[in-house]
Amino acid sequence: MTLPAILIVAAALIGIGLYGTLSQQSFVMLMMGLELMLNGVMLAAVGFWSLTAGGLPTGQLLAIIVMAVMAVEMAVGFALITAVYRSRQADVTESLTTLKH
Amino acid sequence: MNVIDIAFWIFAAIAVISGWRVFCTDSMVRASFLLLLSFIAVGLIMVLLNAPYLGIATVFMMAVEMMVMALFMVMFMMNPAGLNPMMMVHQHRFSIAAGVFVFATLTGLICVTRFTSNPVDPGLDSVASLGKELLGNSMLIFETAGVTLLATMVASVILSSRSGRFGTADTGAVPPPLEPGGEPAGRQPEQHSGHAHHHH
Numbered sequence: 001m002t003l004p005a006i007l008i009v010a011a012a013l014i015g016i017g018l019y020g021t022l023s024q025q026s027f028v029m030l031m032m033g034l035e036l037m038l039n040g041v042m043l044a045a046v047g048f049w050s051l052t053a054g055g056l057p058t059g060q061l062l063a064i065i066v067m068a069v070m071a072v073e074m075a076v077g078f079a080l081i082t083a084v085y086r087s088r089q090a091d092v093t094e095s096l097t098t099l100k101h
Numbered sequence: 102m103n104v105i106d107i108a109f110w111i112f113a114a115i116a117v118i119s120g121w122r123v124f125c126t127d128s129m130v131r132a133s134f135l136l137l138l139s140f141i142a143v144g145l146i147m148v149l150l151n152a153p154y155l156g157i158a159t160v161f162m163m164a165v166e167m168m169v170m171a172l173f174m175v176m177f178m179m180n181p182a183g184l185n186p187m188m189m190v191h192q193h194r195f196s197i198a199a200g201v202f203v204f205a206t207l208t209g210l211i212c213v214t215r216f217t218s219n220p221v222d223p224g225l226d227s228v229a230s231l232g233k234e235l236l237g238n239s240m241l242i243f244e245t246a247g248v249t250l251l252a253t254m255v256a257s258v259i260l261s262s263r264s265g266r267f268g269t270a271d272t273g274a275v276p277p278p279l280e281p282g283g284e285p286a287g288r289q290p291e292q293h294s295g296h297a298h299h300h301h
Contacts, residue, residue: 001109001149003216009113009146011207013120013139019200020124025189028129028173032136035166036120042159043116043143050150055221057234061242063155064235067162068246072253074166078173079257086263091177092189 006047013040025092027084031077035070042066105149112149116142129174137167151221154228 013036020033042063049059084090120139123132140163147156190196221227235243276286 001106003218004211005109005113006146006150007211008208009117011204011211012117013143014207015200015204016117016120016124018203019196022199023190023193023196024124025191026129028170028177029124029132029189032123032132032170035136036123036139039116039120039140039143042155043146046147046150046152046155050152050221052217052219053221054219055151055225055227055230057230058239060152060155060227060231061234061239063152064231065242065246067158068250071162071166071250074169075253075257076260078169079260081173081177082261085177086261094191 003047003051006051007044010040010044010047013037013043025094027077027081027091027093030093031074034073034077038066038070038073109146109149112142112146115139116146130171133167133170133174136170137163140167151223151225151227154231 017033017036017038017040020036021030022033024030024033045059045063045066049056049063053059081091084096088095090096116139119135119142123135123139126132126135141160144156144159144163147153147159150156278284279286
């Protein structure tokens with residue numbers, strides 16, 4: 001279990017998450033892609049903390065902050081989905097076209 | 102190759118494969134459980150990396166979060182049970198290219214970088230050191246995260262409430278008319294897409 005191996009796994013998670021975020025039409029699936037990217041970021045942060053920072057406590061703090069960002073993204077994302085569904089009956093990105101042109 | 106290495110590669114394979122299957126499955130509920138599996142595998146890798154608090158916290162937090170996600174799937178989305186094939190994608194080739202490009206670029210950078218090696222002391226009580234950091238030097242950062250979460254709660258309630266104190270939530274979003282008493286200015290939403298007040 002070396003640092004490059006951990007970082008490559010994290011890069012794979014970030015790449016898959018980016019693919020999902022760009023390709024999915026449904027809002028909830030799009031948010032799953034964002035979550036997967038943050039999952040990779042967290043793995044990379046903990047990998048750096050464990051193998052290059054020598055157990056510096058602020059490294060773990062960074063992972064906690066990423067977790068808080070994840071929770072914020074989830075809550076605001078679902079609130080936006082609810083608001084958009086209320087006003088437009090939309091559950092896919094193609095339904096929102098008022099900002100085009 | 103010792104036991105920890107074997108466990109790491111097993112968890113890494115589970116994390117990546119289940120993360121990939123999230124976007125291939127027909128059922129959105131199954132997709133959220135696959136994402137949960139990916140998070141659990143990453144949490145267990147964190148435990149292997151001598152960060153047990155972060156790993157277990159990830160598992161607990163994501164279990165709850167994915168339950169909420171599955172609930173939202175059933176509420177909003179068509180076909181939550183996966184009885185029909187589902188492939189709801191746009192700009193598919195571009196997305197695949199972007200994902201592969203990011204992975205290849207990051208992997209290339211990882212391969213050419215020489216990382217310093219300063220592993221964590223196995224005897225370190227990482228949970229205690231994190232606790233001392235959170236309630237010591239980094240208390241302001243930790244409390245800022247807490248206040249941010251409180252602001253998020255308020256914001257999500259405001260965003261998702263049906264009506265405000267002075268009428269429906271989108272009353273103020275209607276642009277004023279160009280001449281007195283006329284139609285609202287700007288583009289109108291599509292008629293067939295419906296409006297919230299149909300359901301009152």
